Amino acid sequence: MSETLAIGARETLAIEAHGLTRHFGDVVAVDHVDLAIPRARIHGFLGPNGSGKTTTIRMLCGLLTPSSGDARVLGHRVPAEAESLRLEIGYMTQRFSLYDDLTIRENLDFVAEVHSLARADRRERVEALLAEYRLAPRASQRAGTLSGGQRQRLALAASLVHRPQLLFLDEPTSAVDPQSRREFWESLFRLVDQGTTILVSTHYMDEAERCHGLSILHEGTLVAHGTPRELTAAIEATVLEIEAEEVRAARAALDGLPEVLSVAQLGTRLHALVDLDARDPEALLRDALAAAGIAAQVERARPSLEDVFVAATRGRTT
Amino acid sequence: MRASLGRILAIVHKEVLQLLRDRLTFGMVIGIPLMQTVLFGYAINQDIRHLRAAVADQSGSQRARWLVADAEASQVVDVVAHVPTAEALEDLLRRGTVSVGIFVPEDFERRAAQGGRSAAQLLIDGSDPIVLQAARSLAELPLRDSGRAPPRAVPGAPAFELRPFYNPERRSAVQIVPGIIGVILTMTMTLFTAVAIVRERERGNLELLITTPVKTPELMVGKIVPYMGIGLIQQTLVLAVGSLLFRVPIRGTLFDLYLAGFVFVVATLGLGLLISTAVQTQFQAFQLTFTSFLPQILLSGFMFPFDGMPRPAQWIAEVFPLTHFVRILRGILLRGATLGEVSRDLWPLLAFFVVTMGLSVLRFRKRLD
Numbered sequence: 080m081s082e083t084l085a086i087g088a089r090e091t092l093a094i095e096a097h098g099l100t101r102h103f104g105d106v107v108a109v110d111h112v113d114l115a116i117p118r119a120r121i122h123g124f125l126g127p128n129g130s131g132k133t134t135t136i137r138m139l140c141g142l143l144t145p146s147s148g149d150a151r152v153l154g155h156r157v158p159a160e161a162e163s164l165r166l167e168i169g170y171m172t173q174r175f176s177l178y179d180d181l182t183i184r185e186n187l188d189f190v191a192e193v194h195s196l197a198r199a200d201r202r203e204r205v206e207a208l209l210a211e212y213r214l215a216p217r218a219s220q221r222a223g224t225l226s227g228g229q230r231q232r233l234a235l236a237a238s239l240v241h242r243p244q245l246l247f248l249d250e251p252t253s254a255v256d257p258q259s260r261r262e263f264w265e266s267l268f269r270l271v272d273q274g275t276t277i278l279v280s281t282h283y284m285d286e287a288e289r290c291h292g293l294s295i296l297h298e299g300t301l302v303a304h305g306t307p308r309e310l311t312a313a314i315e316a317t318v319l320e321i322e323a324e325e326v327r328a329a330r331a332a333l334d335g336l337p338e339v340l341s342v343a344q345l346g347t348r349l350h351a352l353v354d355l356d357a358r359d360p361e362a363l364l365r366d367a368l369a370a371a372g373i374a375a376q377v378e379r380a381r382p383s384l385e386d387v388f389v390a391a392t393r394g395r396t397t
Numbered sequence: 398m399r400a401s402l403g404r405i406l407a408i409v410h411k412e413v414l415q416l417l418r419d420r421l422t423f424g425m426v427i428g429i430p431l432m433q434t435v436l437f438g439y440a441i442n443q444d445i446r447h448l449r450a451a452v453a454d455q456s457g458s459q460r461a462r463w464l465v466a467d468a469e470a471s472q473v474v475d476v477v478a479h480v481p482t483a484e485a486l487e488d489l490l491r492r493g494t495v496s497v498g499i500f501v502p503e504d505f506e507r508r509a510a511q512g513g514r515s516a517a518q519l520l521i522d523g524s525d526p527i528v529l530q531a532a533r534s535l536a537e538l539p540l541r542d543s544g545r546a547p548p549r550a551v552p553g554a555p556a557f558e559l560r561p562f563y564n565p566e567r568r569s570a571v572q573i574v575p576g577i578i579g580v581i582l583t584m585t586m587t588l589f590t591a592v593a594i595v596r597e598r599e600r601g602n603l604e605l606l607i608t609t610p611v612k613t614p615e616l617m618v619g620k621i622v623p624y625m626g627i628g629l630i631q632q633t634l635v636l637a638v639g640s641l642l643f644r645v646p647i648r649g650t651l652f653d654l655y656l657a658g659f660v661f662v663v664a665t666l667g668l669g670l671l672i673s674t675a676v677q678t679q680f681q682a683f684q685l686t687f688t689s690f691l692p693q694i695l696l697s698g699f700m701f702p703f704d705g706m707p708r709p710a711q712w713i714a715e716v717f718p719l720t721h722f723v724r725i726l727r728g729i730l731l732r733g734a735t736l737g738e739v740s741r742d743l744w745p746l747l748a749f750f751v752v753t754m755g756l757s758v759l760r761f762r763k764r765l766d
Contacts, residue, residue: 193606
């Protein structure tokens, strides 16, 4: 009974990892990361540069050998079965990795040929992708002359040529304007509807917000995971919003309080994360501000993902 | 003024720091002068000794044996073979096994006694100018009357009549152009493939390639195939110019020539590929290619005669594809040799390709770690 249940669970998981670790010399880039990512979902890796997002993705693709730990991707052990896994995954690298001196169509043709698509299928597939990602009008333009958004669509199309079940996207929107980003995410959701699993790394909160599941990485460790809603619900701090005339002075007044975990400025407002143990956090802040002679309004706020991120990564820096 | 000096020093300081960190360039700062000096010292040796020679003595006379012994004693030649006929001598010359043939005819004694004309013949491979020059000193050898030293010159004609083969007019173009085919192919082929893999790495394309199902040997073979065609085009160009402009003869068959050229091109592509897997940037690939190019030019026998080099230099030279190809080219173009007759130099080329290609495949990882 429990046996069949375990197998059933395994089949619904696209990625499973236990204690995934990678050293580069003395530096621990990824430190005992556990993952369980279900199929047909968009899962986000959220973290700043150097938090181990790319290294983790590369280990899951079989491009890097883990120093310890093990991972199963679409049922294949990596890196041992990386070659067979390659047929089933697409990988869009952080840096544009298609050929600048080939045209859009030539790039897609090349990828299709390398993946051994039959000739008829190849033509059909490339045409379909050109249409889907609005590249058809520029099909004979060289990739090196494309805009950031066009390159990104080409890179996505190229990673989809062989109809992968699982797509790795490493900071796909870093060189792209907001309009293109929105369209990009819409195409990701269409893919998920067709059953594709997507793992996307980002350092944008608004993108993280769109993911079904999130893993927050900080200095190589997994500091929080869950759906965006779960994460904001489970935040280990009270979030207070402070509105004041002299924002910077208000900030200075709050920064020193032992109960205040962090203060971030958002224009004319402040977001303060206060320790859950503080009995009356509003009063605490009001008193502190009044003592500093600052007129301010203090209200409870709904935690944002950014608050979650700050709360999760705070105190682990040192 | 002071500020300007400060800025100059800042740039000097930065430059030195970068230079010290670029291990390859720093190595070349030390390595190239050392290598060049040693190689030039080895290679440039106009005082040729120990040319490989074969003897066909049909007279069986004592005086002929003395003559051959004197020739050997001069250290200009080393007799490596004895054959029965003049045809067999010519065969060895054509194959490139020897560069000097000593032919002593049946009527050697009579000719020697008569005087007035040379008693024996020196058959010389004229495709190498310096060999010709060295052999000329042999022609001046006196004939002996007895086996006891010192030899006493018998008055009359010199002992040997000189018969330079393959380039009787002694035109330098005939000697240089065949080698140039090899030199040009070496330089361009190695360079093209040396940047092949590393260019993908530099431009970020490698990350895409290694996530595709392409296998390492497939990638390597796919990389070199286009250049095989380019190599044959280049060979054709140099050959056409050499033949039309400099009247370099093509005495062997074109088929043999192109087949040998193909094997050579493949060998140099292997070297380029190996360089490409060893370096991190295209610039390093350039540096390493030129570093490998220098000893090949100097030691291959293209510029300086192979026989004049000391043994260690010859051993090194035997590794280089260019050494073998220069011999093959001179054999096929000038001496009309067949591929079978120069096969001695064909196998090392194939072996070189297999080794460099194998190492390239082993060195290249479809991983990033």
